Amino acid sequence: MVIGTGAGGGPTAARLAEAGLEVVVLESGPHLDARDFNGVEGEMFFRLGRFAATDDGSLNLYAGHCVGGSTVVNDALCWRTPPEVLARWREEHGLAPLSDAALAPFVDRVWRDVGATPTRRAYLNRNAHALERGAHRLGWAAEPMARNVRGCLNLGLCNLGCPSNAKQSTLVTYVPRAVAAGARLLPLMHAERLLHEGGRAQGVVATRLDPVSGAPAGELTVRAPLVCVAAGVLETGALLLRSGLRGRRGTAGQGLQFHSSVHVTARFAEPIHGYFGPTMAYAISEFADVLGHRGPGFMIENTAVHPLVTAQNLPGFGEEHERAMAALPFLAKAVVVLRDRTRGRVRLDRAGRAAFGYALLPEDLARMGEGMRAAARAYLAAGALEVWLPMDGVAPVRSERELDALADRVPRQAELFSLYAVHLFGGAAMGGGPAQGFCSVEGEAFDVSGLYVVDAAGLPGNTGANPQVTIMANALRIAEGIAARGVRA
Amino acid sequence: MSGPLLERELQASLAVLDRRGFLRLTGLAAAAGLLPAGCGEAPAGLRPPPGLVLRVLTPRSYATFQAAALRILGPAGRALADAGAIDVAGRADGRLATLPAFAGLVQQALLALEFGVWPLVPKLRPFTALPEEGRDQVLRGLATARLDLSRALFRGVRSFTWLAYYSAIQSHAAIAYPGPFGGPGASVHDAMTYDPTL
Secondary structure: OEEOOOOOHHHHHHHHHHOOOOOEEEOOOOOOOHHHOOOOHHHHHHHHEEEEEOOOOOOEEEEEOOOOOHHHHOOOEEOOOOHHHHHHHHHHHOOOOOOHHHHHHHHHHHHHHOOEEEOOHHHOOHHHHHHHHHHHHHOOOEEEOEEEEOOOOOOOOHHHOOOOOOEOOOOOOHHHHHHHOOOEEEOOEEEEEEEEEOOEEEEEEEEEEOOOOOOEEEEEEEEOOOEEEOOOHHHHHHHHHHOOOOOOOOOOOEEEEEEEEEEEEEEOOOOOOOOOOOOOOEEEOOOOOOOOOOOOOEEEEEOOOOHHHHHHOOOOOHHHHHHHHHOHHHEEEEEEEEOOOOOEEEEEOOOOOEEEEOOOOHHHHHHHHHHHHHHHHHHHHOOOOEEEOOEOOOOOEOOHHHHHOOOOOOOOHHHEOOOEEEEEEOOOOEOOOOOOOOEOOOOEEOOOEOEEEOOHHHOOOOOOOOOHHHHHHHHHHHHHHHHHHOOOO | OOOOOHHHHHHHHHHHHHHHOHHHHHHHHHHOOOOOOOOOOOOHHHOOOOOOOOOOOOHHHHHHHHHHHHHHOOHHHHHHHHOOOOOHHHHHHHHHHOOHHHHHHHHHHHHHHHHOOOOOOOOOOOHHHOOHHHHHHHHHHHHOOOOHHHHHHHHHHHHHHHHHHHOOHHHOHHHOOOOOOOOOOOOHHHHOOOOOOO
């Protein structure tokens, strides 16, 4: 039994099915494909994903809710697992076996499976070039990112469901492999609670969802001696809690960590057409604290300039807003991806649904402010006419001098009007023992044998770089172990 | 992953409103006639068009949303709405029908905007009864309020306006957006030209 079909569930299902196990895969979202992906923002966001917000509403997130999960709505970015991150997990979470050498074969395998390749210059759009030009003039470390695409047509729709199937999401890689190997895929099945008895996994109870309304339309119970949970960080934590599995030390739902992010938008004199080309492809890594960098811990990456999201990241209303939006073809946009030090937690609301609390530490807010200013500085160096920071009450910045005036301004979380978690981690993390995590380094829950956490909920913290390859590699590593050990009857 | 933010922003805003229960109080007060506002029929120019069957919004909340949206949009957007090319509140109603978890919260937010008064909303009359300049002042006051709750109310209404407006293909000409697969204005090729200055 595998719950979820994204970066964790997809590879797990494929590996277990190919190992000869009888596999049933539950997915709470619908099974859509490239024929359904019409590139219309206002439609695809809702068909492919779900939205959530912190208890206080000041930080938001969006996660894939379809076969393929968030790999269908991500931007195809691939980074190898930073060695600094693994070292930290070994030291602080007792994960000694998780060495670089232990994970590397699985990273290599994922790299091949999803067609991850460095982005060549021919695939950098003007949006990426704007960021590159700024970094180049400032002498900052920056580079094109690797992407998991095959035959990319530069449509600019990576995060809205790739209509050409160029993006190698699990929808077109691991899930078809799992099905070809005999796995049964059941979309529109929401896992309600895990069945367990005497410390052993027994299966899952799921609600069947109506394909049109999404309303409950029946119940399904699947008995299985092996249950791999990969429902997404929030849903995995919530599923464990709904099932009465809190961990011996209350570790379930704890240790939630994000890459928090905001968008910075710039207007140029020349056309950018940032709605076409790879949605993301170029990163300023000068300020990262992984992969050999010693910065404060954030990346700046170009991101697509589609109308809806761009509107949301511009301040004001009325004529002021319309003037900015009228320049859409001339806008470039970057996302500041912060490696948070904050920790939050997943809990259940009164209806038993996933909820989460996450208040950014002052030091994280300060670094976010630094990241926003750095992105603005890069754009000004690249020749931007004006730059909008996503903060209430801050006028567009048109010069270094104006930017310097904001140097001491540390934003409050509530002031950042587009703060969102771009990547989620933890909530059911691996650890050296029950006091350090919910599951072992093999991914198996300390309290329930046969229950595995195989998505980013099992990772002990954030990675400082886009994590899909790390999630996939860890899932393959855990699945490989399961396949090698075998499953009790 | 780049961030699709509109609906998240709305949810964030409304989560604040719901959590604090302030709007419920406002709504109750308005219903009880305690606020200096009547609950009469919406102004004529803001009513739903004949034949439109509302799925979530009431005629009153439709009018409130439309009144706010017409000020949140700029002149070009207003011209499209006035010409009947985009029914912003009607489109918002259609989207809300697919988001049952938000429907009640949006109703509360609109109730607060219409009937809420200082300190949450800087006015003393129903929003729809204000002249256009008055509505602008209210929205500006909300946008720059020191009270996080007031700013959240503004963001929620603004976010849903953008969602309803920019998801309409008729809005694209004003922002020179050629559509997801390109058009006469621009194509993929235009975005992929190498910058020779590097």
